Amino acid sequence: MAEDVVDLCAALLRFDTTNHGRGRSAGEREAAEFVAGHLDAVGVPATVLESAPRRANVLARVPGVDPGLPALLVQAHLDVVPADPSEWTVPPFAGVQRDGYLWGRGAVDMKDMIAMVLAVLGDWSREGRRPRRDIVLAFVADEEDRGEYGAQWLVDHHADFFTGCAAAISESGGYAYPVGDQRIYPIGTAERGTSHLRLTATGRAGHGSRRNDENAVVNLLGALARITAIEHPVRLTPAVRAFIEQVGAALGVHVDLDDVDGTVARLGPAARLVENTVRNSTTPTVLQAGYKVNVIPGTATAEVDVRTLPGTVDELLAAIDAALGPDVRREFIANEPPVQAPIDSPWFDAMAAALRAEDPDAVVVPYCMGGGTDAKAFSRLGIDCYGFSPLSIPPGYDYRAMPHGVDERVPVEGLRHGARVLDRFLSS
Missing domain, CATH: 3.30.70.360 (Alpha-Beta Plaits)
Known part of the structure; x- marks a missing residue:
């Protein structure tokens, strides 16, 4: 079983979970079974739920040492947008590591986040650690279309699973954005x-x-x-x-x-x-x-x-x-209405602290996402949703060109940095 975050991410990239939109998809079933199998192996019982044939979602809960605290939801999507192999330098579903990067469709949108979470849980299992509060996990289908087979379906049909969740983290935030000699780390607190x-x-x-x-x-x-x-x-x-x-x-x-x-x-x-x-x-x-x-x-x-x-x-x-x-x-x-979460909150402060622990010079700021994510579904349950998928990036790497782009890739050291940041945040 893969344990290193890079190996986990490479394995996830090799599952073709292409979502063509309008209900047409390669399906998330095999990727969901891989994730569920890994969770089971590290002592986190997981359930795979299909909203339609092959449209699979994974739900799990990691008990915290203080069950009286509000739970945190970690949600990420298993599906990816299409990739034309003729346009790519490497096959988009090969999970190839080259020149310090891991290449593949979904490398930053957002199988990297799933791999980082799985790596953190593996470390906790081996070291006998538990988080402070319950961590609820939802690895979902169909984010790249309308969420009808993923987050929206879960909220409509399995809302009870998310009872007690006060906040959530997911994609589009927590990455380093170099500007001159400063490193800006935007955390998503809203989206249009x-x-x-x-x-x-x-x-x-x-x-x-x-x-x-x-x-x-x-x-x-x-x-x-x-x-x-x-x-x-x-x-x-x-x-x-x-x-x-x-x-x-x-x-x-x-x-x-x-x-x-x-x-x-x-x-x-x-x-x-x-x-x-x-x-x-x-x-x-x-x-x-x-x-x-x-x-x-x-x-x-x-x-x-x-x-x-x-x-x-x-x-x-x-x-x-x-x-x-x-x-x-x-x-x-x-x-779907706009989404807003509080800027002045213990959740935001904890994310900022986890980033600064790895990068003391980090300039951590809130920002509003121009597009949309599954936060629109989970916010219907009264959950404050944040964009926090931490990643460090090397000079010259255009992070914002990667999602849905040709030759999507994630820096290997950036993955390891992100796993450390997530470990700090989720533990506390």
Whole structure:
């Protein structure tokens, strides 16, 4: 049985758990059985639950020495996005170690986190250690689609398993982000909401050579032009405000909250962590219409990726409705609210302490994630969800280009660093 975090991660990368979306998936079953087998071997009884054939989730609980304390949920997803082998330097599911990195689809999104947790539990088993509080584990399916076979399903059908969990940790935070001579460590304390929309325009079908003032394609394009022209005002959530102020102070940058865009521009590379979360966004991504060049279709559809900040959802949807026009209607593909967890909390303080124990010069700051995670599901249970998947990274390594990118890879020493940080945090 693999024990080293690198070997564990390599083994996980060799399971093809590709999620193609819209319910099409290679399945997580074999990876789930591997994880459950490892947990059982280190004295943590695990249960594999299938929400559909081969769509597998793993649940387990590690008893703490003080069961009266609120429990902590550690949640991570087993599935990965597709990878085209022809684009990769190495086969994406080979789990190859080369040049100080472990290569493979899911290396940072997020089989590295699963491997780090398993490695920590293995150390605890061998050394006879237990955490201070109960640690609840959920290794889930389907995060890379809509969570219908994973976190959302677990919350809907197995919510009792998470009773007593006050906080959770998962992906997108706790990694080192070098900016000049500073190392910024963002911890996710919020994420924008996801209000994915499908727009359907209607018109009058007809011959392409004839005048038609009721062209569904034209109606749709007009609506999309108006939606993309919406000027989204700056809205500073607590996480974003704290990020700007604390990173600005660490970098010696003048912070002017009356000129947020100018201040963000002065943050240099750190701007990438905040520039997408100071306002809402409406981004058209999918267009479908027609079947033949000389036929005007009667309908045309588009999909729009809408991301929302707390307290802005109703206002933004009203602006979108005003932009649609009379012949275009909207419906939700997904509608999940923004997520926020407290910045000033013992949980955040403990994460920061664990990072600084390994890197005394760490500048630990809260931040808001621009995208979405399974936190949206677990927060429905009243759990405060944080992005904390610690990793140290070497110079020149572009962490943010790795998830969903070609040649995804994780630094080997970064994995070992992350396991040490997680051990400190989960133990305390």
